[in-house]
Amino acid sequence: MSESTFEKNTKNTTGLCAKWLEKFDLLSKIGADEKFIFSAVKSPAFKELSFKEKQKVTFNWLAFIFGPFYYFSKRMWLKGSIILGSIWIFSGIFSLIETVLGLSLPSVLLWVIPYVICAQLANYDYYKFITKNEVMWPKMSKVFSNQKGIAGYLVGSFIFLLLTLGAFSSGVPECGSSEATDLVVQIAQDKLKVYGALANNLDMSVKSIRTTSTNEQTGSYQCAADMEVTGVNGTRSFPIKYTIELTDNGDEFYVNVFGL
Numbered sequence: 001m002s003e004s005t006f007e008k009n010t011k012n013t014t015g016l017c018a019k020w021l022e023k024f025d026l027l028s029k030i031g032a033d034e035k036f037i038f039s040a041v042k043s044p045a046f047k048e049l050s051f052k053e054k055q056k057v058t059f060n061w062l063a064f065i066f067g068p069f070y071y072f073s074k075r076m077w078l079k080g081s082i083i084l085g086s087i088w089i090f091s092g093i094f095s096l097i098e099t100v101l102g103l104s105l106p107s108v109l110l111w112v113i114p115y116v117i118c119a120q121l122a123n124y125d126y127y128k129f130i131t132k133n134e135v136m137w138p139k140m141s142k143v144f145s146n147q148k149g150i151a152g153y154l155v156g157s158f159i160f161l162l163l164t165l166g167a168f169s170s171g172v173p174e175c176g177s178s179e180a181t182d183l184v185v186q187i188a189q190d191k192l193k194v195y196g197a198l199a200n201n202l203d204m205s206v207k208s209i210r211t212t213s214t215n216e217q218t219g220s221y222q223c224a225a226d227m228e229v230t231g232v233n234g235t236r237s238f239p240i241k242y243t244i245e246l247t248d249n250g251d252e253f254y255v256n257v258f259g260l
Contacts, residue, residue, distance in 0.1 A: 016130070020126075022056065023056050023057065023123050023127070024127050024130070024131070026049065026053055026056060026057050027040070027057055027123065027124060027127045028127075029045050030043050030045045030046040030049070030057065031043050031045060032124055032127060032128070033131075033132075036124075036137075037057075037058070037120070037121060037124035040124075041054075041057070041058060056123070057123060057124075058120055058123070059119050059120060059123075060118075060119050060122035060123050061119065062122075063115075063118045063119045063121075063122035064115050064116065064118065064119035065115070067083065067084075067087065067114065067115045067118045068080040068081070068083040068084040068087065068118065070118065070122060071083060071118070071122070071125070074122075074126055074129070075129075076125060076126065076129050076135070077135075078135045078136050078144065078147075078150055079125055079135070079136060079137070081150050081151075081153070081154055082136075082140070082144065082150065082153065083114070083118060084154065085150075085153045085154045085156075085157035085158070086114065086157070087114045088157040088158050088160065088161040089157045089160055089161070090110070090113070090114055091110055091161055092157075092160045092161045092163070092164035092165070093164075094109070094110055095164045095165055096164055172220055172221065172244055172245065172246045172253050173244060173253060174211065174221060174244075175209050175210070175211045175221050175223035175225070175242075175244065176209040176211075179253075180223075180242075180244050180253075180255060181205075181206040181209070181225075183255045184206050184225075184227075184240070184242055184255060184257055185204050185205065185206060187255065187257045187260070188204055188227060188257065188260050189202075189204065191260050201231055201232060202229055202230065202231045203229070203230040203231070204227065204228070204229050204230075205227075205228050206225045206226070206227060206228070206240075207225065207226045207227075207228045207237065208225055208226045209223060209224075209225045210223065210224045210225065211223055212224050212241075220243065220244060220245040220246065221243065221244045222241070222242075222243050223241065223242050223243070223244065224239065224240070224241050225239075225240055225241075225242070226238065226239055226240070227239075227240045227259075227260070238259070239259060240257060240258065240259040240260060241257075241258045241259055242255055242256060242257040242258065243255070243256045
């Protein structure tokens with residue numbers, strides 16, 4: 001394979017594999033030396049690239065999977081730390097939106113949105129790190145000019161995440177949580193103890209769980225489900241209802257089961 005145009009003009013590419021040299025060459029052609037990646041992809045040079053070449057410039061699958069930890073693996077510690085802290089802030093804001101609006105947004109959004117951004121930036125950031133020794137985005141370098149500032153950002157963003165998760169959490173497990181269903185099974189087993197050894201031979205589980213009502217003020221739940229009981233005579237299923245409430249001291253929750 002012939003030596004890339006980029007490799008001829010750069011002294012810092014020693015040890016890079018052919019795939020990275022190709023990516024760096026493409027980034028150099030679209031003007032990534034002088035432009036941020038989102039500006040560079042608007043250039044005529046980028047539009048002239050093939051679809052495969054555009055993907056090599058704008059997306060990194062490993063960064064999509066591992067996010068800021070991919071940055072750490074490439075020794076881009078400062079940028080990776082800012083991304084990690086920003087993900088924590090995003091998660092906290094996500095929790096606030098769900099609570100204030102009373103919505104249950106797809107949890108996959110917590111992962112997909114920030115990790116897609118990582119995937120779009122990773123190749124460009126590594127290019128700037130290797131060729132320009134850039135450890136922080138220029139527009140953010142004044143704010144995060146040293147490691148203490150970044151450490152403070154990480155600590156602050158993590159505290160924000162903990163506060164948003166803790167402040168709006170009722171402490172009551174949801175209908176389908178293992179804490180709640182295990183207790184429902186335990187209550188059912190206790191009621192069957194009057195039948196002696198027969199109860200010990202039954203395998204019980206809670207299936208088809210539905211949340212029928214939620215009390216926004218107390219965070220308590222009303223639930224419906226099927227109790228599935230398996231014994232020597234086969235498996236039977238019957239409907240049950242149960243409620244989950246937080247005790248007044250706020251340290252425990254109480255489950256009441258109906259239909260047993």
